[in-house]
Amino acid sequence: MVHGYTALMDYYTAIGNIVGLEAMSLILAINVILLSIFLWRKLFKLARERYRLEGAITL
Helix, strand or coil, X not given: CCCCHHHHHHHHHHHCCHHHHHHHXXXXXXXXXXXXXXXXXXXXXXXXXXXCCXXXXXX
């Protein structure tokens, strides 16, 4: 058996549990948003600071 959010979503779809499917979709969306806020923003900020091109582009 496969574990995870999408496995539960597949299970809920197969048995016709729409409420469970909607709940898992909401939980998955919240996790994606939280990962975006707490992980990717920090990584992009680190990349911007490390690979800054100061003085390379003049306007």
